[in-house]
Amino acid sequence: MTRKIIVLDTTLRDGEQVPGAKLNTQQKIEFAQQLKRLNVDVIEAGFPASSAGDFRSVQEIVRTVGDTISITALARAVKNDIDSVYESIKLAQNPFIHIVLGTSNVHVEKKFNRSKDAVLQMGVDAVKYAKTLLPHVQYSTEDASRSDFEYLWKTIEAVVKAGATIINVPDTVGYAVPEQFGELIYKINDRLKNLNDKVVLSVHCHNDLGMATANTLSAIKNGAEKVEVTINGLGERAGNTSLEEVVMGLKVRENFYGCTTGIKTQELMRTSKLLTHLTGLDVQVNKAITGENAFAHSSGIHQDGLLKDKNVYEIMSPEEVGAEKMELILTARSGRHAFKNTVEKLGFETADTEDFEQLFQKFLVLADAKKEVYDHDVFYLVTNHRTIDI
Numbered sequence: 001m002t003r004k005i006i007v008l009d010t011t012l013r014d015g016e017q018v019p020g021a022k023l024n025t026q027q028k029i030e031f032a033q034q035l036k037r038l039n040v041d042v043i044e045a046g047f048p049a050s051s052a053g054d055f056r057s058v059q060e061i062v063r064t065v066g067d068t069i070s071i072t073a074l075a076r077a078v079k080n081d082i083d084s085v086y087e088s089i090k091l092a093q094n095p096f097i098h099i100v101l102g103t104s105n106v107h108v109e110k111k112f113n114r115s116k117d118a119v120l121q122m123g124v125d126a127v128k129y130a131k132t133l134l135p136h137v138q139y140s141t142e143d144a145s146r147s148d149f150e151y152l153w154k155t156i157e158a159v160v161k162a163g164a165t166i167i168n169v170p171d172t173v174g175y176a177v178p179e180q181f182g183e184l185i186y187k188i189n190d191r192l193k194n195l196n197d198k199v200v201l202s203v204h205c206h207n208d209l210g211m212a213t214a215n216t217l218s219a220i221k222n223g224a225e226k227v228e229v230t231i232n233g234l235g236e237r238a239g240n241t242s243l244e245e246v247v248m249g250l251k252v253r254e255n256f257y258g259c260t261t262g263i264k265t266q267e268l269m270r271t272s273k274l275l276t277h278l279t280g281l282d283v284q285v286n287k288a289i290t291g292e293n294a295f296a297h298s299s300g301i302h303q304d305g306l307l308k309d310k311n312v313y314e315i316m317s318p319e320e321v322g323a324e325k326m327e328l329i330l331t332a333r334s335g336r337h338a339f340k341n342t343v344e345k346l347g348f349e350t351a352d353t354e355d356f357e358q359l360f361q362k363f364l365v366l367a368d369a370k371k372e373v374y375d376h377d378v379f380y381l382v383t384n385h386r387t388i389d390i
């Protein structure tokens with residue numbers, strides 16, 4: 001049976017706290033509207049206790065898209081933060097409060113300087129308070145992947161008993177590796193099944209070792225039902241799990257994962273481009289799914305294969321993610337097949353093999369001099385060659 005994974009986009013909270021990514025309220029609304037077109041299940045709209053501006057932005061996002069999309073916002077495990085979240089999201093159709101509190105030894109000892117029991121009690125009290133405001137509360141066990149498992153479980157069990165309906169397991173510092181993170185999620189899921197309360201198990205990964213997507217997919221394979229992700233993987237340090245990578249990973253490998261999402265994948269590129277435009281932060285050209293070169297093929301062997309059958313070198317079509325059609329970039333490594341394809345596309349004859357060979361040799365000289373050869377270069381090359389030879 002295919003499971004539907006809940007997609008929470010936290011670009012406007014975890015992504016936006018990146019240096020240089022600050023957006024004003026109008027920009028946040030524009031982005032939230034695009035997230036609606038993309039059909040995410042939940043938007044984490046901000047951290048309202050952090051500033052009056054953030055509070056207002058969250059309220060505006062609720063006003064604009066909160067009638068159809070579930071909205072949450074972040075609170076530390078303190079009353080003032082929880083009140084700010086409640087006040088900013090309460091008019092949404094399906095809001096929930098997101099509480100975060102660390103469970104690793106380093107968080108308990110260095111950040112809070114309290115006993116483990118005292119920190120756990122803070123979490124329980126925060127959930128109990130949030131439950132007086134809204135029926136749904138998410139609890140994030142910050143730095144879960146570096147936490148002692150029995151303490152982590154004790155916390156989860158206690159906050160679920162206090163009323164938490166979503167348990168989010170973060171790999172806050174991107175320390176986890178796929179096998180270990182998958183095992184952690186498996187163990188938590190297994191124990192959650194023995195509790196009476198129905199709880200959604202969620203994951204939130206960071207990309208410090210470049211494994212955020214792999215860890216998230218491994219978590220899904222081991223029972224996670226909800227993922228927290230950002231567009232372009234924008235987020236603290238090396239970023240968060242990229243929405244487009246997880247969504248397309250599940251789509252392209254649906255037989256392996258047996259999971260789908262509600263994401264309209266044709267909107268992925270537009271969403272990525274809008275974020276780049278709003279933040280001014282470029283996407284690396286070879287970024288999976290949304291990078292400029294993600295669907296460009298430049299080697300002769302690959303171009304030849306693709307012209308015979310797209311499936312030879314393509315695992316998904318560019319149209320599926322809203323990108324431009326497959327692009328063959330002519331370079332000195334391109335072969336006769338790709339060059340011929342371009343010449344014919346431009347409306348020229350290629351039947352005379354001797355003439356075509358001369359043309360191809362001229363193309364190679366040009367391609368050696370210029371890194372990339374565009375259609376207009378080929379057009380000029382052919383016209384010049386044929387005019388001179390007449």
Ligand code: KIV
Pocket residue numbers: 014074100140142143168170171172173204206
């Ligand atoms: O990385 C993290 O632990 C977080 C939590 C608030 C979920 O961003």
Ligand code: ZN
Pocket residue numbers: 014170172204206240
């Ligand atoms: Zn995070």
